[in-house]
Each structure stands twice: as structure tokens, then as C-alpha cells.
Amino acid sequence: MTNEFEKLLEEYLGKEEETQLQRGQIVKGTIVAEDDNNYYVDIGYKIEAILPKEEVRQEGKELKVGNEIEAVLIKITNKLQNPKLSLKPLKIKKLTEEIKSAVGRFKPFEATVEKVIEKDGKKVGYLISIDGIKALVPAQEAVKEHKVGDKVKVLILNVKQRGKQLRITASEKKLEEEERKRLIEKYKKQIKEGDIVEGKVIKIDPNKGITLSVKKALRGFIPIRELSWGRNRNPFDYAEVGERLKAKVLGWSKDDAFLYLSLKQLKPNPWENVEEKYKVGEKYTARVVGLIDKGVFVELEEGVEAYVPKTEIAWNIVPEHPKDLLEKGQKVEVVITRLDKERKRIGASIKKAQPKPWEAYYDNHPAGSVVKGKVTSIENNRVIVELAPGVLGFVTKGNLSWLPVKNIEDVVKVGEEREFMVLGLSRDQIRLGLKQLQPNPYEEIKEKYGEDVTVKLPVIGIVKGGYLLQFENGVEAFMPKKEATRRLKPGEEVEVRIVTINPEKQRVVVSMREKEEAEERKFFEEFVSQKATSAEGAGFTLADILKAKLGGKQ
Incomplete structure (x- = not known):
């Protein structure tokens, strides 16, 4: 009788609980006991429900007698068996609601x-697990390539319900963008124009500039024009x-994507x-x-x-191109010749900062010195000679030779090196002579x-105003036309009297008339002398002189 009553009671209570508790129902209860494997929870049922300790440990939780918990009833029977509880379904349900509400x-x-998804050998996305709930991260929404087991952080893009299944799409990139936006807003309140910031160089573009990582998600850019006040634009x-x-901070970019920075500022x-x-007028390096x-452009300072x-x-x-005399990086002395601050222009001279080379050269090679030089050109009846860098000399046509020069090229040629005498x-040039290295032939004529x-x-030759005659050493003599007693022809030889020899001026003047007059004076003097000593006495007439000159002929 007793057994039948208990059986009926059990059936009754089971039916009553079935109407109150169902599998999958969320229940609340209090832990009333525990053993090595389970917690025993009073959920208002005829007997306590059990919650496996292993599951609690996997969830990273610690429970004790007296704690109130919320769990899902995953197993219940009509028999006098302990119902079974689980935290996982409740967690998944709550997480699912969180994920749904996180969209946007x-x-x-x-x-x-959990898996790298590939199609036709190409990576198309990643299957991820958010505490057991599966989601897809398309490849274009990933910030880098991943492998199975990698930890990632994402935002939920969308959630679609298909029957009992959820299709969840997530994005790393969207999270990174949103985090960066929030950080930028924070940085904009902290960093102002004119501030000094420090960053790590992450990229150098020789044509654009330098990129820095200033703070998390914040980059700075130094354009090449902001590297230096000078012209060196090589980052x-x-x-x-x-x-x-x-x-130094110049400001934010228009889209607030980065900071504009400057080194030169x-x-x-x-x-x-x-x-x-x-x-x-002052000299500077x-x-x-x-x-x-x-x-040439020279840098006085940056x-x-x-x-x-x-x-x-x-x-x-004057070089054809400055590179013939100078090279980049060379240090030089300059004298400032003009300065315009408003237009940022300075004029300068390198040569004015140096001693005048011809003066220094002349100090070392005074008049009378014999020097070597190279004939560089022939201009306007002058021979231009390079004596040293920046030092030029010249020889006039008259100083090429003691004798008349018709063609300068007959005496010197461009490109030849030879000796000259400093005159x-x-x-700004040294006056030179070539003939001075040779004996003066006019002196020879004077001495001879x-x-x-x-x-x-x-x-x-016959020239305007007279005739040209020539000595055996090539010296020419000039005879004015009035000094010729007759008309002469080139090639004939005549007796003349040397009237003037001027070696310095290279001039010899001769005269036929002077020669004949000298002969007449000599004859007269001899005639007078003879008469004075003869028996006829000193008296004589003009007829006597003419008779003597004609050799006694009537």
C-alpha cells in the first residue's frame, strides 16, 4: 500500500513540475551544497538540480554554497532524479543578444x-569564434593575414537570422577605423599648432618627405619643403x-588623417x-x-x-660653365655686394674676396723678369698670354719683334708656350715683350x-711720304721723299747718309740729299785748304771751284 502511494505521489509531483519547469528554461537558484564534481542548486523543485564544477571552471568562475546563480535547465525527468543545469546556453543566449544589439x-x-576560408586557391575570409558563436570576417575587412588560433578584435557589421542559424559578419578594419576616430578626437583636444611632438620614423620618401608614428593611430608628415631653411631637400x-x-606641429590635414610637421620651424x-x-663689402665663408x-649659389648659413x-x-x-672652376660642397670666401632682405636676395663675389692675382704676380715678377706663358688668343693686334690662373699678359704688335711685323701669326701661334719679358x-694685365729677349738690331746699326x-x-719699297731702304740685318730705314735727289725704284741700290738712329723708337732716317751736300761741303773744304797752301795764294773765284769740281774741264 505504501509503495503504491509513493508511486502515485511521484507521478503527481512529476506532472505538477512538468507544468512548472521545462527543458531549456532559464531558472534561478541558490547553491545549497557541493561535492567534488557538482554544485547542488535549490531551484524550487522537489529535489536539487546539479551544476557540474568542470563547466564552472571552464567558464573561469568560482562558486560557493550560498551563491545565487542563473542557469539553463538542460535535463529534467519524471523520476526522482536531479535536474541538470548548464551555464553555457545562458551565456550563448546573452552573447547572442549582445551581438545582435551591437550592429551599428x-x-x-x-x-x-578557427578557420581560414579559401576559394579557388584565394583567401576570401576567416571563420572566427566569439565565445562559441561563429562569425565571418571577409578578407577585405581584416587588417592583416591571420592563421588558425590568432586572437582578433572585431566590430559586428550585420546579423542575419536564417531559421535557427545566425549569419554574423564582423570587421577588424571597421574597429580600427572607429578606434582611430575616437583617438583622433582625443588628440585634437591635446595637440595644437606650434606644439613640439616626437615620433618614430616609419617611412622616408625621397620625393615627398618623412612619415612619423607620433602616437597610437596618429601619424605625422614632414614635407621636404619643411626639412630645412636651406636647399637640401634630401630627407x-x-x-x-x-x-x-x-x-613642430603646423596643423592637421583637411581630413584630420594626420599632422603636418616641420623640422625647420x-x-x-x-x-x-x-x-x-x-x-x-664684408667677407664671409x-x-x-x-x-x-x-x-653659382653659395650658402652662407642654412x-x-x-x-x-x-x-x-x-x-x-670667365668660365664657360662655373663647374670648370668650382664643385658642389666646396668652401669659398665671398664678399657681399648687395643685400635685399625683402626679396630674400644676396649678391656676392668670390674674386673680390681674393687678392688680385696679377698684382701678386707682378710683385713676384717685376719689370725685366723673364717668364713663361701660353698664347691663348690673338685679338686686335695684341697677343693674349696666360701666365698663371687668373693672370693674363699681353704683347702688342710693336713688342713682338724689333723688325716690322706684317702678320702676328708669323711670330707667335695660339697654343704655344714660350718665354716673355715683363715690361x-x-x-689688370701684365705688359709683356718678346723682342726684348733679343738684341736690338738698331743698336747694332748705331754701333756699326x-x-x-x-x-x-x-x-x-715706296711708301707715303718717302722710301724704305734696308740694312743687311733687316733694319729698315726711312728716307723722306724730299731727301731723295731723284725718283727711285724698288731694287736699286743708292748711297745715302745716315741722318738719325733712334734704337728706342726703332727709327733710322737716311738722306740722299744730305749725302750729296756733305760731299760738296767736304770738297769745298778740301779745295779751300789746297788753295791756302798753294803758290797761287788764297784768292779764288766760283769759276775756280766749278772747274776743280769738273776735274779741270772748261
Whole structure:
């Protein structure tokens, strides 16, 4: 009888509980006991439900008697058996609701890559697990390539319900963008124009500039024009990848994507006090930074350059191109010739900073010195000679030879090197002579013949105002037409009297008339002398003189 009552009671209570508790139902209860494997939870049922300790440990939780919990009833029978509870379904249900509500919101989830999805050999996405709930990250929504087991953080893009299944799409990239936007808004409140920031160099573009990582998700860019006040725009001269660099904030980009930075703004603009530092007429050290056809750019300091025309590079030398005399990076002395602060222009001269080379040369090679030089050109009856760098000499046609020169090329030729005698200094050139290295043939004539001597010379030419005759050593003599007693022809020899010999002026004047008059004077003097000593006495007539001159003929 008793057994039947218990059986009926059990059936009754089972039916009553079935109407109150169902499998899958969320229940609340209190832990009333525990053993090595389970917690015993009072959920208002005829007997306690059990919750496996292993599951609790897997969830990373610790429970004890007296704790209230919420769980899902996963097993219940009509028999007097303990119902079974689980935390997992409840967790998944709550997580599912969280995921659904996270669409369009900034709610990051941590997940694990479970599978790399490929199609036709191409990676198309990743299957991830968000605490047991599967989601898809398309390849274009990943920030990098992943492998199975990688931990990722994502935002939920969308959730679609298909029957009992959820199709969840997530994105790493969207999370990164949203995090960056939030950080940028924070940074914009902290970083202002004019601030000094420091960052790590992550990229150098020789044509654009330097990119820095300033803070998390914040980059800075230094354009090449902001590297220096000077002309050196090679970013590799200012930084290396991995190096930390300080720069001044110029502002934010239009899309707030990055900071515009400047290296040169860390230093004052050198043009602000340029008039105090540099004076016209003063000499300064500079460095050659640019060479163009018409001149040279030299750097006085970073950001301050001066222009030197090629006519101002060297004394007496105007190069075809400045590179013939200078090279980039070379240090030079310059004299400031003009300064315009407003237009940021400075004119300078290299040659004015150097001693005048011809003066120094003349000091070492005074008049009378014999020097070597190279004939560089023949211009306007002058021979131009290069004596040293920046030192030119010239020889006039009259100083080429003691004898008349018809063609200069017969005496010297362009390109030949030979000796010259220094005659003096003429402005910025050395006056030279070639004939001075040889004996003066006019001196020879003077020593050999002297003046008032009768010589026999050939006529070599007829010129305006007279005739040209020539001595045996090539010296020419001039006879004015009035000094000829008859008309002469080239080639005939005549006796003439040397009237003047001037070796310095290279001039010899002769005369037929003077010669004949001298002979007459000599004859008269001899005639008078003879009469004075003869028996006839001193008296004589003009007829006597003519008779004597004609040799006694009537």
C-alpha cells in the first residue's frame, strides 16, 4: 500500500513540475551544497538540480554554497532524479543578444580564428569564434593575414537570422577605423599648432618627405619643403627609419588623417636678422650649393644663400660653365655686394674676396723678369698670354719683334708656350715683350755705322711720304721723299747718309740729299785748304771751284 502511494505521489509531483519547469528554461537558484564534481542548486523543485564544477571552471568562475546563480535547465525527468543545469546556453543566449544589439554600435568583441576560408586557391575570409558563436570576417575587412588560433578584435557589421542559424559578419578594419576616430578626437583636444611632438620614423620618401608614428593611430608628415631653411631637400640626410625625431606641429590635414610637421620651424627663420649678420663689402665663408650656366649659389648659413655671377668667380677668367672652376660642397670666401632682405636676395663675389692675382704676380715678377706663358688668343693686334690662373699678359704688335711685323701669326701661334719679358703692369694685365729677349738690331746699326755716315742700301719699297731702304740685318730705314735727289725704284741700290738712329723708337732716317751736300761741303773744304797752301795764294773765284769740281774741264 505504501509503495503504491509513493508511486502515485511521484507521478503527481512529476506532472505538477512538468507544468512548472521545462527543458531549456532559464531558472534561478541558490547553491545549497557541493561535492567534488557538482554544485547542488535549490531551484524550487522537489529535489536539487546539479551544476557540474568542470563547466564552472571552464567558464573561469568560482562558486560557493550560498551563491545565487542563473542557469539553463538542460535535463529534467519524471523520476526522482536531479535536474541538470548548464551555464553555457545562458551565456550563448546573452552573447547572442549582445551581438545582435551591437550592429551599428561601437561594441568590440574578442574572438579566435578557427578557420581560414579559401576559394579557388584565394583567401576570401576567416571563420572566427566569439565565445562559441561563429562569425565571418571577409578578407577585405581584416587588417592583416591571420592563421588558425590568432586572437582578433572585431566590430559586428550585420546579423542575419536564417531559421535557427545566425549569419554574423564582423570587421577588424571597421574597429580600427572607429578606434582611430575616437583617438583622433582625443588628440585634437591635446595637440595644437606650434606644439613640439616626437615620433618614430616609419617611412622616408625621397620625393615627398618623412612619415612619423607620433602616437597610437596618429601619424605625422614632414614635407621636404619643411626639412630645412636651406636647399637640401634630401630627407635621408635628416633621418633614418626607426629613429626618433622631434618636429613642430603646423596643423592637421583637411581630413584630420594626420599632422603636418616641420623640422625647420624648430629653428628661427635666418632671414629675420640677416641684415644684422651680413654687411655689404664684408667677407664671409660660404659653401657652394648650386651650379648653373650663369653663376653659382653659395650658402652662407642654412637657409641663407647668395648668388655669384660667373664673371665674379675669378679674376681675368670667365668660365664657360662655373663647374670648370668650382664643385658642389666646396668652401669659398665671398664678399657681399648687395643685400635685399625683402626679396630674400644676396649678391656676392668670390674674386673680390681674393687678392688680385696679377698684382701678386707682378710683385713676384717685376719689370725685366723673364717668364713663361701660353698664347691663348690673338685679338686686335695684341697677343693674349696666360701666365698663371687668373693672370693674363699681353704683347702688342710693336713688342713682338724689333723688325716690322706684317702678320702676328708669323711670330707667335695660339697654343704655344714660350718665354716673355715683363715690361710692366697695365690695369689688370701684365705688359709683356718678346723682342726684348733679343738684341736690338738698331743698336747694332748705331754701333756699326753711327750717324752722319754714308752707306749703300737697297730700296725695298715706296711708301707715303718717302722710301724704305734696308740694312743687311733687316733694319729698315726711312728716307723722306724730299731727301731723295731723284725718283727711285724698288731694287736699286743708292748711297745715302745716315741722318738719325733712334734704337728706342726703332727709327733710322737716311738722306740722299744730305749725302750729296756733305760731299760738296767736304770738297769745298778740301779745295779751300789746297788753295791756302798753294803758290797761287788764297784768292779764288766760283769759276775756280766749278772747274776743280769738273776735274779741270772748261
